[in-house]
Amino acid sequence: MNYSKRTGILVAIDLGMVWLSVYFAFYFSYKSSIPADQVQLWLLYGAISSIVSTAFMFLFKLYNRIWQYASVGELISMTKTVAVSSLVSYLATNAISAQPVSFTIALHTAETMLLLLGGSRFVWRVFCDKFGGKRQAHGADEPKKALIVGAGSCGTLFAKELKSNEAYDTMPFAFVDDDPYKQKLQVYGLPVLGGREQIPAIVEKHGIDEVIIAMPSVSKTQITDIINICKQTKARLKIIPHLQEIIAGKTTLNQVRDVQVEDLLGRDPIKTDLDGIANYVEDKIVLVTGAGGSIGSELCRQIAPFRPRKLLLLGHGENSIYTIEMEMRRLAPELELETVIADVQDRTRLEEMFSQHRPQVVFHAAAHKHVPLMERNPSEAVKNNVFGTKNVAECADQFQAERFVLISTDKAVNPTSVMGTTKRIAEMFIQSLDKQSQTKFVAVRFGNVLGSRGSVIPRFKEQIQRGGPVTVTHPEMVRYFMTIPEAVQLVIQAGAFAKGGEVFILDMGAPVKIYDLAADLIRLSGFEPNVDINIEFTGMREGEKLYEELLTNEEGITSTMHDRIFIGKPMNINRTELEFEIRKLERVLGKGQQEIREVLKHLVPTYSNVS
Structure with missing residues (x-):
């Protein structure tokens, strides 16, 4: 009408x-x-x-x-x-x-x-x-029962939306809320059945299909606590986005989403020193190598708001560089972008690019990172991670870049893999170069990032979609985890603290057992571990170890102005000796894997996987 x-x-x-x-x-x-x-x-x-x-x-x-x-x-x-x-x-x-x-x-x-x-x-x-509004159907079309966690303004608004909107196949059944004054009362015609501790009993008693967490303003620590309680049930978990996402316009109140593994980390948002970052990025020519990768592309997204004069996107794969270029042109249409298709192993091409664009800040994210693949192809790990880093770092020094930030890994500490050893050599090289260069060379070391290409989470999700089994290498294997945006935000922040020669270590929180991670993912997908979807152990792969470390024995640790970033004491590395050993490494590249591993062992004595 x-x-x-x-x-x-x-x-x-x-x-x-x-x-x-x-x-x-x-x-x-x-x-x-x-x-x-x-x-x-x-x-x-x-x-x-x-x-x-x-x-x-x-x-x-x-x-x-x-x-x-x-x-x-x-x-x-x-x-x-x-x-x-x-x-x-x-x-x-x-x-x-x-x-x-x-x-x-x-x-x-x-x-x-x-x-x-x-x-x-x-x-x-x-x-x-x-x-x-939505009529309650019968039989097979009967709507799902939802238990809403949080009987505040957000929860009641969402309950009203569920009741009136026919697009949802879910009806609110009740609330839970920790406020004792709300318990045993009704909110919007729905009972408040108790606090968060009663969630498992309520779900079991009333046959709840979905638990919806409607507390967008509480801390991530509290959300994680609620999720851990909800994991004891068979109900599917969903969450209303964080209040900051709603205010920023990235999402709306009604865009409820499934709970993700990232929500289980329980860390509150990172506080960033915007002034410190702007001072070294704003109005500067910034180069990101490996710009098409998980870390590199997120670096581009997060650097853009700090208004660099020009952003150089360098990568070897044309498709991934094209993808991030299109995304950046949409996200930051006013930003001057330059795409560079180049291999970091090609010194002549890098010198040409540095000479043409004169980048002032370099984030070096290009690397081979897949541990078992690099075990089987050690020469490629050496070429990319050692000589590729050497080429980019020396060009930064030659063309007087102000800052060079190497993206490193916890696998570089007491390494048991070729990949970790090559990243440790890369750290050692930039530390030695820093002593005689006007460029500030630093490395940032962190553990696994959730959702990056080749990481465990996408593989688990794919296995769950296929109906299982989910494969875990060892029941006791643990890893440090961080989300990609978290890691990149701290990398950029660490660059602001650079004085030269440091290895910055990011606080990764508590390590997570991989088996627990797999079980959580299965539960969050609405299944029961080892009932609906099995978890199978396949044995540790070559180059892997049960746990990772963030510091070598020689590195002490000091704090920075940021509570999530620490500094490992710079190593005393002789540049001449290191260059000599790297030349030996270059000579054995065309030979067998054993020769390469022996030279790696000589360069990094803590490397312990020599067969």
């Missing part, structure tokens, strides 16, 4: 209610039929009340409101309209008529008008809530 037709019908109904209100006021005032000498006054008062009330209904925009969603605000507006229009009608009638309307009749008219006009609208709202 269009606006004009809807308004016409409402005006006609309201006019009828106004006339009834005036009639009842006269009728009950005289306790019988209206006396003949009062009929003319009744008709005059009714006509004036109709005109004045309709005018004020339009003036207060009551015909512009959707009464299906009426609340206290609409009730107040209706009360104002009735009060003002009744007073004006009473005064106008008495000014025109020789026979005045009694104040009692005017008061009864106002009371009845408020009852009929306001009451009819709220009856309509109750009807819509009860019958006009």
